[in-house]
Amino acid sequence: MPVFLEQILSVCSNDLSLSKGITLPSDFHHYPLIEDLTTLLNERNGFYGFESALHFFPLETDGEEIGVIDWNDNTLWIDCYDDLARNAIFFAEDVFGGQFCIKEDGIYSFDPETGSVDYLAPDINEWCKTILEDYEVLTGYPLANAWQKKHGLIPAGYRLVPKIPFVVxxxxxxxxxxLEKSTVAMKARANIALQIRDIPDGSNIKIRLIGSDK
Incomplete structure (x- = not known):
């Protein structure tokens, strides 16, 4: 097993699903790094790390624990971003619902409030190294820890979402x-991303939130 993958699994939870012998759907296979994802899921079929701040999706949905196949169904939330969230395989998320995804040339983070992506690593082993080196920032661990001490565990299928969006x-x-259901949060923040996508940096903006009269 790659060294940094082994290290991150050593500090994370047990499998979220007991299924083994995993093969990802054929439409995932045009991404060069999909074998990395397959290898990881066969080692640990979904997991939580850093007190649930990091959530790595299992292959298939089990109850409230959504799987990577369903999470990447365009009709679930990806289409809500128009073209901003396409051409990627989303496999994990931080405590705020910020996504980690595979693209053609590596592993990226995806900001749900802006739809922007940032390059993180050339492969999943190096992504594990990056997470281990900067987990407090990349997973939101300090706030995950503090929130759960005050309110209790974050349930499966939920993330911590800002009342006032970080982007504003x-x-x-x-x-x-x-606390918000992950799918609901992604759809609501897609609404924000589409409103600000063509606004120049530094401009004054007024965001209309879903369900808001303001």
Missing amino acids: GGQYVLDNLY
Whole structure:
């Protein structure tokens, strides 16, 4: 097993699904790194790390624990971003619902409030190294830890979402966070991303939130 993959699995939970002998669907296979994902899922079929701040999807959905196949169904939330979230395989997320995904040339992070992507690593082993080196920032561990000490465990299928979006100055503090179902949160933040996608940096913006009259 690649060294950094072994290291990250040593500090994460047991499998979220007991299925083994995993083969990903054929439409995933045009991504060069898909074998990396297959290898990892056969070693550990989904897991939580850093007190649930890092959530790595299992292959298939089991109850409230959504699987990577369903999570990448375009009709679930990806289409809500228009073209911003396409051409990627989303396999993990941080505590705020920020996504990690495979693209043609490596592993990227995906900001759910802007739809922007940032390159992180050339493969999953190096992504594990990157996470281990900077897990507090990349997973949101400090706030995950603090929130759960105050409110209890984060349930399967939920993430901590900002009341005031981070992209418009919402703070990374407990009072600005609430528990939301992952799919609901992604759809709501897609609405934000599409509103600001063509606005130049530094411009004044007014965001209309879903279900808001403001």
